[in-house]
Amino acid sequence: xxxxxxxxxxxxxxxxxxxxxxxPVSSFQTLHNNDTSTMQTPGQGNDTSTxxxxxxxxxxxxxxxxxIAEEPFPNTTLPTGGxxxxxxxDEQGNWEIETYVFDPSQIVVYEGDQVTLNILGINxxxxxxxxxxxxxxxxxxxxxLKTVTFTADKAGTIDFICNIHQPTMHGQIIVLPSG
Ligand SMILES: [Cu+2]
Numbered sequence: 173x174x175x176x177x178x179x180x181x182x183x184x185x186x187x188x189x190x191x192x193x194x195x196p197v198s199s200f201q202t203l204h205n206n207d208t209s210t211m212q213t214p215g216q217g218n219d220t221s222t223x224x225x226x227x228x229x230x231x232x233x234x235x236x237x238x239x240i241a242e243e244p245f246p247n248t249t250l251p252t253g254g255x256x257x258x259x260x261x262d263e264q265g266n267w268e269i270e271t272y273v274f275d276p277s278q279i280v281v282y283e284g285d286q287v288t289l290n291i292l293g294i295n296x297x298x299x300x301x302x303x304x305x306x307x308x309x310x311x312x313x314x315x316x317l318k319t320v321t322f323t324a325d326k327a328g329t330i331d332f333i334c335n336i337h338q339p340t341m342h343g344q345i346i347v348l349p350s351g
Pocket of ligand 1: 335
């Protein structure tokens with residue numbers, strides 16, 4: 173009798189564990205299916221409502237420093253355009269390498285989405301930003317948060333570029349076809 177009681181208890185615990193493990197999965201799927209109309213299968217009809225997608229993008233400058241006592245100054249050719257700077261050793265032998273980038277530099281949306289980019293100037297006094305044809309070019313100063321909104325009207329790519337820091341400060345919005 174005692175053994176049987178333990179067996180029943182184990183079965184009950186097992187069933188409860190299965191239910192608990194399913195719960196987060198099903199709630200995730202519900203969330204995911206509501207996220208975009210592209211999850212629909214053909215014949216279900218298209219959801220024509222606009223999806224708003226908001227992103228935060230930072231204008232940043234990763235930097236590395238070293239001293240010639242430990243690491244020789246590199247003999248290398250780097251692209252011109254202002255996006256990469258290699259500074260020669262100072263009097264103490266310290267040298268540095270730095271580059272300007274958008275972070276993130278690649279985002280994905282769907283055709284027809286209304287896209288809002290909030291771009292924050294963190295490193296660099298000023299950036300000269302172009303989002304080819306979608307918004308008026310604008311300056312982004314350090315400490316500023318610029319918000320731009322536009323509709324990703326066709327599938328393909330939309331570049332966002334800082335004209336002062338090339339070729340590295342170059343981001344891309346990948347617009348996937350809807351439906
Ligand atoms: Cu820049």
